Amino acid sequence: KQEVTQIPAALSVPEGENLVLNCSFTDSAIYNLQWFRQDPGKGLTSLLLIQSSQREQTSGRLNASLDKSSGRSTLYIAASQPGDSATYLCAGGATNKLIFGTGTLLAVQP
């Protein structure tokens, strides 16, 4: 069974800290990895897409990496801000679907 796991399930950090969110997947058939942000009661906002031929992607304070051989992806957030507080979801792209992890709930304390 294809699975995507996110650790930790919840994380609380003080403002200004750098942090790493982890995502692991069990199926080598996952050919790309997409990170999303979800605010309470809202939809999913795409943050970064790492294609199968790439090792990492960067957007502003966000950097995502992908290591298909070990089945791992990380999302690095630099200089965290209270506005970064949200649930972060990783999803592996497989044939005809995205396989989602259960998310990491991030709280950045002012």
Added chain:
Amino acid sequence: NAGVTQTPKFRILKIGQSMTLQCAQDMNHNYMYWYRQDPGMGLKLIYYSVGAGITDKGEVPNGYNVSRSTTEDFPLRLELAAPSQTSVYFCASSYNPQLNYGYTFGSGTRLTVV
């Protein structure tokens, strides 16, 4: 560019009623999807479509039906609503995920069955 539009945003149904959740995209995306999100769980795929006239079941299709008569629209039909269908429903689209195009999601429909 509106992206993926879902209607309604909220709905309360009584057990046994039926309804259609609407999804439309204006990006000329071939692939469209319906997911449901339950508290503490990841998103689960209900149905998907790889183009107009083509639909297929995902992981949790029971109790739902879909159609794809146009590229733009992908409605999800609930027949005989049950409390187990209380969830948040998300529609998504992609140009071609196998070519490493990402997914765009709508803002969701929050459905309660009482």
